[in-house]
Amino acid sequence: MAQAEAHIEGQQHPIGIYFKIWGLLFVLSTFSYLVDYYNFEGYLRWSLILIFMLLKAGLIIAVFMHMMWERVALMCAILLPPVFIGVFIFLMTHEAGYTFSTRGLFFALGS
């Protein structure tokens, strides 16, 4: 149980991995800035933004916050609940679409 013993001593990892992740985050941030700089439009823009965002978030959680070295029990308790935000996103996109359509109708009828 080398992994569990490492927890008792605290999270100690070679310093190189932090420099590598730092560099990767810089590269990914530059990429997402370039998406805006070169004015990509439509689905290409949105998918690139989401990919770079999720990669950055994953690297920060996994390495900087040491989640990849934790036991699966903690990973589940912390990372699973936010998944349900997806349900909320689904609900609110439909609600917003409905509001938009009724507003459109209201302004078209002029009263």
Added chain:
Amino acid sequence: MSDASTGAAVARPEGLKGVVADWSSDQRAFKGVPWGKAMMWIFLVSDTFIFSIFLLSYMTVRMSTTVAWPNPSEVFALSFGGEPIPLILIAIMTFILISSSGTMAMAVRFGYLRDRKTSALLMLATAAFGASFVSMQAFEWTKLIEEGVRPWFNPMGAAQFGSTFFMITGFHGLHVSIGVIFLIIIARKTWRGDYEKQRAGFFTSRKGNYEAVEIMGLYWHFVDLVWVFIFAFFYLW
């Protein structure tokens, strides 16, 4: 991991079997995780929900408004004597916050290595990065307020742009500011050697140890993590 009665190392199952074993152990569920760290993680989950609700309300008002949404690329452009560069200040703020996360991660490492001075200096560097981030945000707010943007009004288009901008970046900026204050406190404690001398804390009067640096790190990385989402959804979308 050690047995309570014998002190001998007990092997625990890994993976999903480990989840079942940990949760059904009739003891604490998070093996090898200090309670302070588990509590910080749970606080961060709740904070995740608060920021999600802010971003979700932003998504809802942006999707449902019939007035044109201002182009963030132009709104946040800045010119240094020449052509305005789109979104440049926000990009610089992003790089600053990532750098502060890098120094924080190393501060945690040097804390556990008992290298007090290096750890404290790295935390002070993190605090300096954080303070410069907040200053740039204050500059950004001043610029937008001078252009007439208000939480209830926006001369460039949809009024909801002003509301969500001040709410989301304001709440994030508050998190950064609180983080800077606590970084300075923890750096001072580390520098002074509080965690080695078992000095009682100023607030809880409990003795601390270097887990405090890691817990501080978790909070700081979370602030960086939230910025990743704000940057993507508010500034780039």
